[in-house]
Amino acid sequence: KLTVYDKTQGVQNVQRYLCGALELAPGSVRVLSPFTGGAFGSGLRPQYQVVLAALAALALKRSVRVGLTRQQMYGLGYRPAMIQRIDLGAKADGTLEAISHDAVTVTSQYEHFYRQETGWSGLLYRCPNTTYAHRLAPLDLPTSCDMRAPSAATGVFALECAMDELAFALGVDPLDLRLQCYSDRDQIANRPYSSKNLRECYRRGAEAFGWDKRNPEPRSMRDGSELVGWGMATGVWEALQVPIAVRIALTANGHAEVSCATSDIGTGTYTIMAQVAADMLGLPLDNISVKLGDSTLPQSPVEGGSWIAASVANGIMTTSESIRRELLNLAKQVRNSPLSDVEPDDVRLADGKIVGNKDPARAVSIADAMRQGGIDRIEREETTHFPKNEAHSHNTHSAVFAEVKVDEELGVIRVTRVVNAVAAGRILNTKTASSQILGGVVWGIGMALHEEALLDHTFGRVMNANIAEYHVPVNADVHDIEVIFVDEPDDSINRLGIKGLGEIGIVGVAAAIANAVCHATGKRIRDLPITLDKILQ
Secondary structure (H helix, E strand, C coil), X not given: CEEXXXXXXXXXXXXXXXXXXXXXXXXXXXXXXXXXXXXXXXXXXXXXXXXXXXXXXXXXXXXXXXXXXXXXXXXXXXXXXXXXXXXXXXXXXXXXXXXEEEEEEEEECCCCCCCCCCCHHHHCECCCEEEEEEEEEEECXXXXXXXXCCCHHHHHHXXXXXXXXXXXXXXXXXXXXXXXXXXXXXCCCCEEECCCCHHHHHHHHHHHHCHHHCCCCCCCEEECCEEEEEXXXXXXXXXXXXXXXXXXXXXXXXCEEEECXXXXXXCCHHXXXXXXXXXXXXXXXXXXXXXXXXXXXXXXXXCCCCCHHHHHHHHHHHHHHHHHHHHHHHHXXXXXXXXXXXXXXXXXXXXXXXXXXXXXXXXXXXXXXXXXXXXXXXXXXXXXXXXXXXXXXXXXXXXXXXXXXXXXXXXXXXEEEEEEEEECEECCCHHHHHHHHHXXXXXXXXXXXXXXXXXXXXXXXXXXXXXXXXXXXXXXXXXXXXXXXXXXCCCCCCCCCECCCCCCCCCXXXXXXXXXXXXXXXXXXXXXXXXHHHHXX
């Protein structure tokens, strides 16, 4: 039997792949990844190191560890390069009349890997005439991969920079233009949203940022020797959910173990699973333990697409309801039970008891109910499916406002302030959710100003495959970031009203920064990253 420890976003995905590729029985391979670390796309697919390690272990009949050098890790996946062209036609009042968005994206010679690149305007802005085209350019490179908000981070960058250019050409405020073109419908699928509180994101984000004090004239705002620029952009991402199974084992001493094969890539999955279980089972948080990242646990999809929080939380609720029904059956057997005539939907679990919703005085302790049934453990595993909702579209939205300061002589750019206002349904944990958006903003700063893989065009080799020359934002590059969550009740997407947060934090950030740079300098830089040589050129 083979036990594999891998950095992955899907232990069961790796397990299935190894069984297929190496012709092994499913029961003979166990994959563990209880603590993944960062991933955000690179761990969605099994990578070659896990296959090499498994092959060597099987051949040598002993434990094997395969480690990658820093240089080798640059071949494990990347955000594909993209060339985009956008044409916008509008009336003098800013009403959009036509949008054309074309893209050419890199893929490998052996695999046509792509995502939806060009249709994002249809989710945001009213326009009667639109055309979208997306082509692939096969190159002698490894296949690219999903990387935080795949296609949206790059596609929305071009769209939101174009909207900023249109606002300048029309002489209208960029925020006013977006409100003028605002769409309450998904124009691609031609249906309304289950919820879309983007207008409130615009309002609260602009208020917190002080957008009304913006002088629209480029190069008109200064701080000493630095030019000051203010820019904004809209973000949009999918609110997805997928079938998932959750097992809960509840013991008579008031402890519950929650199990699912999902992953925690630093997003706080352990935390929210414990939170939701404690809430649903009426137990203290300290009485909940969580097991995940093990292929032998109940079935889970890969951790990606911002769908795990919504999926696993609703999965925990489904299994908790099964346990509640079992507990009520036991409670009814207690002598002179105050719950003898109560239906399952009329009770809840709270403070270690089965409690009537209408009359909290009618209650039986979980311990008494289990003692009456002569059991010390209840274990249930349920699979949660999400009905396909053809009547509505499900998306998260955001409004990003950015301030940059540009040294007029040196061209050095600093992002001094960012406000990101997000509408993403019910927020399970404000602290972990804020961290997700903060991380997305930092990554957006990297996308806008720092990150660039330089290729040898003869061999397709990444020439700056090291941390010294592949630049990412460091503490000195990150200043004031404010995250605002806009209230957005949504009772149709799922029973808990949850939307995912992992991807939306980065969408629109690079565009807001690029628009701020243009406002500061008067120069429209369309090629990322925006480096000082492009400013000074």
